[in-house]
Amino acid sequence: MKRVTLAALAGIALLTGQAYAQLATGAVAPAFSVQAALGGVISTFDLKAALAKGPVVLYFYPKSFTTGCTIEAHAFSDHIADFKKYGATVIGISADDIATQEKFSTQACRSNFQIGSDPTLGIAKHYDAVLNSQYANRTSYVIAPNGTIVEAYSDSAPLPHIERALKALASLDAKT
Numbered sequence: 417m418k419r420v421t422l423a424a425l426a427g428i429a430l431l432t433g434q435a436y437a438q439l440a441t442g443a444v445a446p447a448f449s450v451q452a453a454l455g456g457v458i459s460t461f462d463l464k465a466a467l468a469k470g471p472v473v474l475y476f477y478p479k480s481f482t483t484g485c486t487i488e489a490h491a492f493s494d495h496i497a498d499f500k501k502y503g504a505t506v507i508g509i510s511a512d513d514i515a516t517q518e519k520f521s522t523q524a525c526r527s528n529f530q531i532g533s534d535p536t537l538g539i540a541k542h543y544d545a546v547l548n549s550q551y552a553n554r555t556s557y558v559i560a561p562n563g564t565i566v567e568a569y570s571d572s573a574p575l576p577h578i579e580r581a582l583k584a585l586a587s588l589d590a591k592t
Contacts, residue, residue: 438544438555438568445474445559446542450509450534453517455527461507463559470503471566471588472559473581476545476552477574480512480520480531488554488574489524489531495578496528502585509534510552545570558584 439445445463452461466472475492477485492499492506499506506529512520514533521531532539540546545555556577558567567584569577 438570439557439565441565441568443565445472445557445563445565446539447563448539448542450507450532450539451514452507452530452532453514453521454525454530456518456522458514458518459530461530461532464563466505466507467559467561467563469505470561471505471585473499473504473506473556473585474543474559475506475508475554475556475577475581476540476543477508477510477554478547478551480510480516480524484554484572484574485510486524488577489520490526491575491578493524493526493528495582498582499585502582502589504558504585505529507532509539511535511537511540511550556581558588560588 447463449460449462452459477488479485509532511534513535517531517533525531534540537546537552540552545553547553553570554572555570557565558581560566566588567580569580
């Protein structure tokens with residue numbers, strides 16, 4: 417029986433586009449404010465203020481208007497009522513400029529949740545969600561109202577992020 421080395425696993429992850437680095441469950445989520453768009457209207461999203469209202473589902477994605485990122489935005493939009501059932505706020509963040517996010521917020525997000533602009537990837541770096549120097553990694557977090565991370569998930573496939581976030585919210589809701 418052959419042994420699979422850590423280097424081989426890392427190589428496989430690079431080939432599949434799957435990344436596994438993210439902040440750990442139980443860690444305190446780094447605070448941030450970001451310029452964001454909702455329904456084409458620009459405002460500021462502040463994590464601390466959002467957590468005062470309930471849990472936050474924060475997801476990072478590589479690039480607006482690409483196939484996988486549009487699929488993911490549509491899926492989050494399609495399930496927005498499920499997220500609201502748990503009192504959760506959803507926000508997506510990429511390195512795209514705010515003008516791009518204005519359009520993406522109406523077209524792909526269907527005006528259902530905010531999309532933040534992180535052109536320097538500063539927020540993504542704090543959340544260990546950087547794919548390379550130009551793009552955020554597809555990583556999602558569920559953050560409890562007390563600011564702790566209750567779910568952290570990285571995967572290049574867009575759809576599992578929604579299911580995992582909803583499961584984490586259900587679990588969080590059951591504990592309260």
